[in-house]
Amino acid sequence: MSSTEKTANVAIVGAGLVGALNAIYFAKRGWKVDLFELRKDMRLPEVKANQRGKSINLALSERGLSALRNSGLDLDQLILEAAVPLRARMVHIGKEGRQMSQAYGKKDQHINAVDRARLNEELLDIADKLDNITIYFEHNLLQTNMDKGELIFTVGSEKKTYQSDLIVGADGAYSRTRAQLMRRIRMDYAQEYIDTAYCELTMPPIKNAGGEDDFALDPNHLHIWPRHTFMLIALPNPDKTFTCTLFMPFSMFENIDSDSKVMDFFREHFNDSIPLIGEKRLLQEYSSNPRGALISIKCKPYHYKDKAMIIGDAAHAMVPFYGQGMNCGFQDIQVLHETLDKHNVGAELSADGKVSGLQKALDEYSIERSKDAHAICDLAMYNHYEMQSAVTSPLYLARKRLEGTLHHYFPKTVIPLYTMVSFTTIRYSEAIRRWNHQTWWLNAAAATSVSVVAATAVGLGLRYYEPMIKSISKYACRT
Amino acid sequence: MSSTEKTANVAIVGAGLVGALNAIYFAKRGWKVDLFELRKDMRLPEVKANQRGKSINLALSERGLSALRNSGLDLDQLILEAAVPLRARMVHIGKEGRQMSQAYGKKDQHINAVDRARLNEELLDIADKLDNITIYFEHNLLQTNMDKGELIFTVGSEKKTYQSDLIVGADGAYSRTRAQLMRRIRMDYAQEYIDTAYCELTMPPIKNAGGEDDFALDPNHLHIWPRHTFMLIALPNPDKTFTCTLFMPFSMFENIDSDSKVMDFFREHFNDSIPLIGEKRLLQEYSSNPRGALISIKCKPYHYKDKAMIIGDAAHAMVPFYGQGMNCGFQDIQVLHETLDKHNVGAELSADGKVSGLQKALDEYSIERSKDAHAICDLAMYNHYEMQSAVTSPLYLARKRLEGTLHHYFPKTVIPLYTMVSFTTIRYSEAIRRWNHQTWWLNAAAATSVSVVAATAVGLGLRYYEPMIKSISKYACRT
Numbered sequence: 024m025s026s027t028e029k030t031a032n033v034a035i036v037g038a039g040l041v042g043a044l045n046a047i048y049f050a051k052r053g054w055k056v057d058l059f060e061l062r063k064d065m066r067l068p069e070v071k072a073n074q075r076g077k078s079i080n081l082a083l084s085e086r087g088l089s090a091l092r093n094s095g096l097d098l099d100q101l102i103l104e105a106a107v108p109l110r111a112r113m114v115h116i117g118k119e120g121r122q123m124s125q126a127y128g129k130k131d132q133h134i135n136a137v138d139r140a141r142l143n144e145e146l147l148d149i150a151d152k153l154d155n156i157t158i159y160f161e162h163n164l165l166q167t168n169m170d171k172g173e174l175i176f177t178v179g180s181e182k183k184t185y186q187s188d189l190i191v192g193a194d195g196a197y198s199r200t201r202a203q204l205m206r207r208i209r210m211d212y213a214q215e216y217i218d219t220a221y222c223e224l225t226m227p228p229i230k231n232a233g234g235e236d237d238f239a240l241d242p243n244h245l246h247i248w249p250r251h252t253f254m255l256i257a258l259p260n261p262d263k264t265f266t267c268t269l270f271m272p273f274s275m276f277e278n279i280d281s282d283s284k285v286m287d288f289f290r291e292h293f294n295d296s297i298p299l300i301g302e303k304r305l306l307q308e309y310s311s312n313p314r315g316a317l318i319s320i321k322c323k324p325y326h327y328k329d330k331a332m333i334i335g336d337a338a339h340a341m342v343p344f345y346g347q348g349m350n351c352g353f354q355d356i357q358v359l360h361e362t363l364d365k366h367n368v369g370a371e372l373s374a375d376g377k378v379s380g381l382q383k384a385l386d387e388y389s390i391e392r393s394k395d396a397h398a399i400c401d402l403a404m405y406n407h408y409e410m411q412s413a414v415t416s417p418l419y420l421a422r423k424r425l426e427g428t429l430h431h432y433f434p435k436t437v438i439p440l441y442t443m444v445s446f447t448t449i450r451y452s453e454a455i456r457r458w459n460h461q462t463w464w465l466n467a468a469a470a471t472s473v474s475v476v477a478a479t480a481v482g483l484g485l486r487y488y489e490p491m492i493k494s495i496s497k498y499a500c501r502t
Numbered sequence: 503m504s505s506t507e508k509t510a511n512v513a514i515v516g517a518g519l520v521g522a523l524n525a526i527y528f529a530k531r532g533w534k535v536d537l538f539e540l541r542k543d544m545r546l547p548e549v550k551a552n553q554r555g556k557s558i559n560l561a562l563s564e565r566g567l568s569a570l571r572n573s574g575l576d577l578d579q580l581i582l583e584a585a586v587p588l589r590a591r592m593v594h595i596g597k598e599g600r601q602m603s604q605a606y607g608k609k610d611q612h613i614n615a616v617d618r619a620r621l622n623e624e625l626l627d628i629a630d631k632l633d634n635i636t637i638y639f640e641h642n643l644l645q646t647n648m649d650k651g652e653l654i655f656t657v658g659s660e661k662k663t664y665q666s667d668l669i670v671g672a673d674g675a676y677s678r679t680r681a682q683l684m685r686r687i688r689m690d691y692a693q694e695y696i697d698t699a700y701c702e703l704t705m706p707p708i709k710n711a712g713g714e715d716d717f718a719l720d721p722n723h724l725h726i727w728p729r730h731t732f733m734l735i736a737l738p739n740p741d742k743t744f745t746c747t748l749f750m751p752f753s754m755f756e757n758i759d760s761d762s763k764v765m766d767f768f769r770e771h772f773n774d775s776i777p778l779i780g781e782k783r784l785l786q787e788y789s790s791n792p793r794g795a796l797i798s799i800k801c802k803p804y805h806y807k808d809k810a811m812i813i814g815d816a817a818h819a820m821v822p823f824y825g826q827g828m829n830c831g832f833q834d835i836q837v838l839h840e841t842l843d844k845h846n847v848g849a850e851l852s853a854d855g856k857v858s859g860l861q862k863a864l865d866e867y868s869i870e871r872s873k874d875a876h877a878i879c880d881l882a883m884y885n886h887y888e889m890q891s892a893v894t895s896p897l898y899l900a901r902k903r904l905e906g907t908l909h910h911y912f913p914k915t916v917i918p919l920y921t922m923v924s925f926t927t928i929r930y931s932e933a934i935r936r937w938n939h940q941t942w943w944l945n946a947a948a949a950t951s952v953s954v955v956a957a958t959a960v961g962l963g964l965r966y967y968e969p970m971i972k973s974i975s976k977y978a979c980r981t
Binding site for chain 2: 209210211212213214215216316318
């Protein structure tokens with residue numbers, strides 16, 4: 024860089040998972056990074072003591088891992104060290120809690136339960152070590168002037184103004200940056216709440232034969248108690264606990280409002296979980312833990328000229344049923360930086376104060392990435408249905424087996440949707456397109472009746488597809 | 503009312519058309535009304551001098567008239583005195599500007615061009631005369647505490663707090679009340695901008711044979727120059743001018759950026775309008791008048807308990823192509839007050855500070871009215887297509903004639919959609935349902951082939967329906 028050239032500066036609003044990783048990517052690109060966070064530094068002892076609130080475990084799969092890997096800092100290895108591999112779903116059936124394991128993919132394929140707080144802390148530690156990143160905590164975004172690259176924060180009782188060449192909002196589903204962006208551009212925006220609320224419960228470790236703490240359930244599974252209009256799930260944590268989440272309509276939470284009703288409800292539907300959670304803890308946590316609402320948000324475009332953009336949940340909040348929220352946010356970052364590379368976006372400001380290629384890159388990112396974000400938002404909504412109901416249906420299981428078998432023999436032609444979403448980095452929109460194509464292909468196979476047996480098997484599978492396709496197109500339209 | 507009973511108080515935010523008429527309705531119901539307006543009193547001479555900006559003419563049809571009539575104050579008669587009746591569309595075809603008149607309905611059916619400012623002033627004058635309404639101008643809503651019924655406004659450099667039993671947001675498409683409501687309830691919300699911008703131009707009066715001002719075009723028509731991706735329309739004003747509105751994609755506005763390009767464009771597409779607008783005025787207004795964006799907004803629910811609600815554009819902004827924005831907002835008021843009547847909502851606060859029946863009435867209003875608002879938002883979007891393109895298509899005209907003839911012989915079975923929307927108060931959602939049913943009925947008639955001629959005629963009509971149905975279902979889904 025010649026001495027007359029100035030380095031471009033990015034202001035990232037939100038130092039959560041996506042904000043922190045994006046800061047690292049921009050720093051590696053040579054930009055000067057200011058990373059702003061509303062809350063206190065989560066690594067401070069007094070903050071750690073009061074942690075909890077947000078869901079503490081997340082499922083990290085290939086898209087997220089790929090983005091961590093591509094940072095060039097072996098972040099994927101660092102994170103996987105403390106992750107718990109999840110190879111399958113464990114479906115708990117009936118009152119007696121019969122368990123049925125359903126593999127997510129091939130033998131070597133698994134997703135990873137990671138601790139949200141630890142992952143965020145690791146990313147902040149790394150960001151702290153990079154010279155060109157400055158982190159500001161307790162900075163509450165008040166206003167932006169995007170044309171001037173100006174950000175005004177409330178800091179304690181003061182207002183502080185910062186300057187940047189690019190503003191990036193990574194401030195979550197209720198993004199303040201997005202609200203500012205909506206005042207500047209004609210943004211199409213849709214938010215939708217589902218009728219389901221959630222409440223978290225903790226399943227403590229048990230003592231194993233050697234007297235040591237151990238998991239109360241098989242830790243290499245994501246446990247599900249599917250009960251049609253409601254369900255309980257459990258994900259393992261590295262400290263041998265499980266975080267259980269009860270998903271159920273708001274009205275049911277309101278009706279089940281006494282200790283006796285809670286116990287009756289759990290005995291009826293999740294009987295095998297009661298001794299594992301413990302009756303006292305169950306009642307205490309059910310009554311005191313908050314009910315969370317679940318929102319799905321789609322919007323476009325994501326940017327204003329070469330001045331501002333949103334990323335991660337700020338751009339696309341989704342219901343948590345495909346385990347892709349963080350993975351999609353991390354992939355946003357990788358795709359963004361690949362698009363910047365494609366347009367040769369460097370770290371130097373030209374004489375007119377512009378970064379060459381930046382606007383074209385953001386135009387392209389905004390158009391292309393919104394298609395994929397909308398696709399995964401739709402799939403996540405669909406998977407709510409699958410997790411609550413379909414996983415116990417014989418037709419669903421028949422289709423799964425059929426798809427698995429076909430995938431074995433035609434690994435490039437038939438790839439189960441879950442595999443494409445969780446174990447590849449194929450664009451989400453492309454995954455849906457291929458999956459629709461596969462459905463057609465399976466249909467054609469059935470029509471030409473290669474053999475009666477094959478046709479029957481395929482037919483069984485296809486009958487299951489129908490509501491799935493209908494459900495997906497329902498969510499997919501107008502976006 | 504006994505001496506111990508207190509009168510309920512409503513705070514209406516926004517003294518535009520819907521806010522002012524709703525204030526009158528609540529006052530007639532016996533409530534104490536505080537009506538808050540962000541701007542200065544539009545009736546002040548200094549404000550009148552600077553008027554303009556917002557579209558100044560509107561089409562008042564049966565739904566709006568019905569709401570004015572039902573106020574019990576003969577408001578419909580008052581408003582119609584200064585309205586210009588529009589009996590038909592006048593389609594301007596080709597370079598030579600050949601004119602084709604298309605009646606909106608039967609001979610006695612017409613819509614009415616009214617002056618937005620005058621209508622608003624009349625409503626404010628009437629509100630001023632009612633003892634139980636207080637109007638506050640230059641009150642900028644800052645915040646609400648809906649549980650406490652508290653509204654905080656910025657007034658000059660001060661903050662002022664007001665108290666109410668019910669908060670009603672009638673503050674338009676960019677409603678501050680709605681934003682406050684969204685912080686309190688799980689609101690499904692979708693906004694969508696269309697790619698079309700608009701720019702207003704004035705067509706001055708001409709001198710008639712007697713040397714007096716007269717309309718430059720037939721005043722009993724809504725004039726349209728449909729040109730597929732763009733169009734010009736003209737509506738008459740009582741002062742003998744026409745307000746012309748050019749609707750066209752943002753990119754076209756950006757490309758047509760010099761006087762010579764403007765003249766070339768007008769000569770090519772709207773040649774007959776040039777002498778009527780005047781070349782100098784055309785160039786001056788095209789370059790200096792703002793480009794407006796067009797937004798469509800759907801949301802639900804509209805209320806929070808018995809504490810707050812939104813109405814009019816705050817609840818449902820629509821593109822202007824069906825001329826129903828104000829009519830729908832006025833009908834909101836009539837439907838709201840009919841629902842309050844149904845639940846026997848009076849003006850007295852009970853001992854616990856509640857208004858009996860209010861919450862049930864708002865629950866019902868919110869569920870039922872949102873269906874109709876969503877329906878008219880979809881239809882307005884569809885009519886954009888119809889006005890730009892279909893009005894010159896032979897198939898469209900064949901269908902129109904067929905529908906008109908069938909309506910004549912079966913007046914209760916076949917009612918053209920436009921007639922149901924503009925000349926009746928049938929629920930919008932019911933109008934679409936009936937219209938779909940009619941389509942099916944016409945289809946069945948074609949299938950049973952009562953006669954070859956009839957079938958051919960119906961077939962011609964139906965071929966036109968298809969894109970229409972597809973287009974409407976496209977906009978109708980997920981809402």
